[in-house]
Amino acid sequence: MIECRTIKELCSVVVDCPHSTPTWTAEGKIVVRNNNIKNGRIDFSSPSYTDDEHYQQRIKRATPQGGDIIITREAPMGEVGMIPEGIVCCLGQRMVLLRANPDICDNYYLLYSLQSRYVQHQISWSEGTGTTVSNLRIPHLEQLKIPYLPLSKQRQVSSVLRCLEEKIKHNRVINDNLAA
Template sequence: MSRLDELIRKLCPDGVEYKKLGEVATITRGGNFQKSDFSKVGIPCIHYGQIYTSYGLFTEKTITFISGDKAKKQKMAVTNDIVMAVTSENIEDVCKCVAWLGNEDIAVSGHTAIIHHNQNAKYLTYYFNSILFFSQKRKLVHGIKVIEVTPDKLADIKVPIPPIEVQREIVRILDTFTELTAELTAELTAELAARKKQYKYYRDGMMNIEGAVYTLEDVCQIVDCPHTSPKWKESGVPVIRNYNLVNGIIDTTNLSYIDEEEYQSRIKRIAPKKDDILFSREAPIGNIGIVPEGFVCCQGQRVVLLRPNQDIVLPRYLLYELQASVVREQIFRVEQVGSTVSNFNISDLKKLHFTLPSLDAQKAIVEKLDVFSGLCASITEGLPTEVAARQKQYEYYRDKLLTFKEATV
């Protein structure tokens, strides 16, 4: 039997009392300062927008301050108060909150509720992030463009209130789970960074071999994009834009589309086909992707098509060459001397130069690099999948820990 089970059996064997939040807390609205009131020193403060972007569930320090004079006119939160943002653009984020665990009183901006209570602050905060709270919150929201929950409505939210000892044990378990998830994420991220560094070193070393020097113009047909913005559609033929070019592949998770008539107009110069390489000459400059077999698409603005002369260079070898340090350094130098870094001219693109070995040597190098890049890709794909699985597991156990048999009166 776990310690939590023992505590529940000992302290609340007949179930846990569910109380309205208004019975265990006072709920007040925040103040009225703006981001323009921030100062480098003064009274610590939390602006409601920061709850979405800059804080986790708990904090002992604020990232901003306001002057003492301004703070005198504000609503303040004290240690263990929970600051909840009560307006958002969506129902998922509204009521996101942070528990203030610092020693000083802090000023709190508008669009918030300050929840002053007599319970364990971390316990309540974990509850406010559970599906149990969400199912009640969604009944209280109003608005379309701006979603809001008025602070006075929060008083009717029902919360399980076990004895403080039980709350502390639940917090200990969830804190441990959170730390383990964070450690796993850090380890996987470090592993990915190490593998990418190793791969870069391996790739650059393999491509630093003797051979003839070529410019990109020597080995490719280079075709610039149409210089007009298309009429976008909800579906149709994909238009490959600079942000769709990621680590040598075309990312299809966020595509833009045009209709057939627009497509025919945009491929008058050339229609992308298998093994063509698409190159972004606008920030992020130099991102590339290779067109897979059977993928119908067209170039977006600032996306250049490179069609390798396969009597000289293998498409995948050129793909790796364009990602190697020798080419990246040339792109960087052009960016540095230009008046703007947002555009890479076709004339500069044509001048990119590199050494090419024989086709047989290219083939052998590509086979090795494909294996290594595949390993890096599997780690890259596995990282968010593993983290998402851990997060889902955490949410399951959090909600389970916060679910109790309700005591009968």
Template sequence: MKLLDICEAIVDCPHSTAKDEGSGYPLIRTPNVGKGRLKLSGVHRVPENVYNQRNERAVPQEDDLILAREAPIGNVAIIRQGQQVCLGQRTVLIRPNKEYVDPDFLVYYLLSPELQHKLLSSANGATVSHLNMSSIRSLEVQVPDIEIQKKIGAILARIDDKIELNTAINENLEQQALALFRQFFMDFAPYGGVAPSNWTEVSLDDVCTRITDGSHYSPADEPDSPYPMYSVKDMETYGFNPSSCKHISEEDFRKMQKSDCVPLLNDILVAKDGSYLKEIFICSDEKDEAILSSIAIFRPDSNIIMPEILLYLLKQPSVRKDVGDNYVSGSALPRIVLKDFKKYRFMLPPMDEQMKIGALLHAIRMQIKANIDEIHCLSSTRDALLPKLMNGEIDVSKVKI
């Protein structure tokens, strides 16, 4: 049977783009479509009139699926309870017929290797590969008994529930850390709103042993090489996405290493080009991975500043605005001008005073890292279970849900 046979509707969104208004309904674009769940952190938002226009063909509702027609092509996520969203460009709404198919099962079925292969094989487009609506609707599917579907869907959904919970916890921890930093280091709340006399005005250049960007030369892609090479497009909130990057030969990696384009432990990596300062994170581990010039390296001097102090300074929204107003050039592709930005000045307390708050910020960062490690473990478990559940290698007939 075809996908359309087990669905009530398969509808594409309007092909026009919608401007981010900063508030209103979440606009689900293809980067917001994860593997199983929607990625709502940093999502664009639109007002009610745009929401109504874009959802004119079908209003997304709980248990509907959203499929990405372009990069990340083939990703599918389910709309959970309470998520009132708007369809963005190049997304498709799939409404399962619950008489024939369980929504949770259908998400993971479409993400299974067999179905992903079918979807990707049907993609076309010379410049940008994409899925067309006819091939989505006519996708050949074969689903088991509905009770088996519900058991498989429940097993995998519980894993994603935990991943989603960890993600929400991390977002909350991140906001706590930002607020704590702002209260002490920008508003000076514990000091009557004024920086103490023993604090010093410093520049970024004063507190870093090195401020630079990655390689301006991009070596050829070597897909089978173990050495990843990252650009700003591969950055996520707390690290790199290894599934989207290129790889380079060992020879090219060693050259980039000699050029100091391989981050060290406690280096702070900053999105420099395009969506500047959107992603900023500390290297918690030393790995054999190289970076390109769209990413900047800030190497804190540990004798002068705690890495977490510098991290949460650079993450402050007020700093991002200041950077946009004073330290960015280029209109088509805005980028931070590092030779100017390294002169950015701020107030810094002595190290013993830094330790009081820095220790809390470090503890928060370590908890975030532990949650991320668990997310990676859960994701690997889910991905390993997925094909085994779908092909019947794991028998779920006696599983109680």
């Protein structure tokens, strides 16, 4: 049996978003919303914005950084994406910021693990916990079990998966160009 560690053990930061709707503006600081996160990526092609004052309110618990992972708590539950380097953003509603502890966990390994069937099955145990929609609660999220490998092995695994992901992205661009 493979060793597992919990999200709480692997992350130096597990921060729930503010439970309020940001004030929307035509420009300003990017607000990552649930509909921006899908299939392990954050899509910034049609961003939402808030002003500096509301941005500051939304980052009081933690300022999102490049390499941090965002996981959706509901609508849909369990989607994840990683914040790219150089992006200044805050979280919308119904999401949690995860920051892997770099001494014991590779952030890409955590990202890919969160997308695995094993972890997504654990997330599905939260089905039916909300009054109208399912909700991944923080105590449950913190106890999700992630297969644990030594850090050097995590980096090897994530390196291979990142290469495969880049190849898939490149092939999609080629296919789109051929279709055009």
